[in-house]
Amino acid sequence: MELPFENVKYLGEDTSISCPVCHCNIFYLEKGLPEIACPTCQVHGTVSFTGSKYKVAWNEDDIKNPRFSTARQHHHGEWIRNHFKEETPQIAMQETQTKMKQYQAWGIIYNQLTPKNNIISNKEVPRTWQQTRDMPKT
Numbered sequence: 001m002e003l004p005f006e007n008v009k010y011l012g013e014d015t016s017i018s019c020p021v022c023h024c025n026i027f028y029l030e031k032g033l034p035e036i037a038c039p040t041c042q043v044h045g046t047v048s049f050t051g052s053k054y055k056v057a058w059n060e061d062d063i064k065n066p067r068f069s070t071a072r073q074h075h076h077g078e079w080i081r082n083h084f085k086e087e088t089p090q091i092a093m094q095e096t097q098t099k100m101k102q103y104q105a106w107g108i109i110y111n112q113l114t115p116k117n118n119i120i121s122n123k124e125v126p127r128t129w130q131q132t133r134d135m136p137k138t
């Protein structure tokens with residue numbers, strides 16, 4: 001446990017394109033090729049194909065601070081706090097409250113649509129859904 005992270009050697013199977021942090025070889029295209037990123041660690045890289053081999057130039061800063069590092073966790077917490085401050089007034093708006101009630105009503109409807117309880121009360125169905133349900137079938 002006292003071994004510095006840089007000196008830790010991965011003992012599993014590795015490929016030329018494995019993530020340098022978690023060693024998986026599944027990536028997502030955030031912006032499109034040749035840019036790739038590990039969906040777990042959010043380490044970014046640029047993939048190239050030379051001869052018959054793939055190679056990835058990994059972002060060294062991402063390797064030092066992958067998604068679950070203390071620095072990135074702190075950044076994520078700051079992001080959530082900032083959005084909470086910005087969005088609180090928006091959430092308090094009447095228009096937003098109305099939409100939230102509609103979405104919550106959909107949850108009530110979904111919970112009522114079980115095989116043993118397939119009856120929905122009109123009181124809890126949003127108006128737009130009542131209209132859809134009451135439309136004649138073609």
Ligand SMILES: [Zn+2]
Nearest residue numbers: 019022038041
């Ligand atoms: Zn990874």
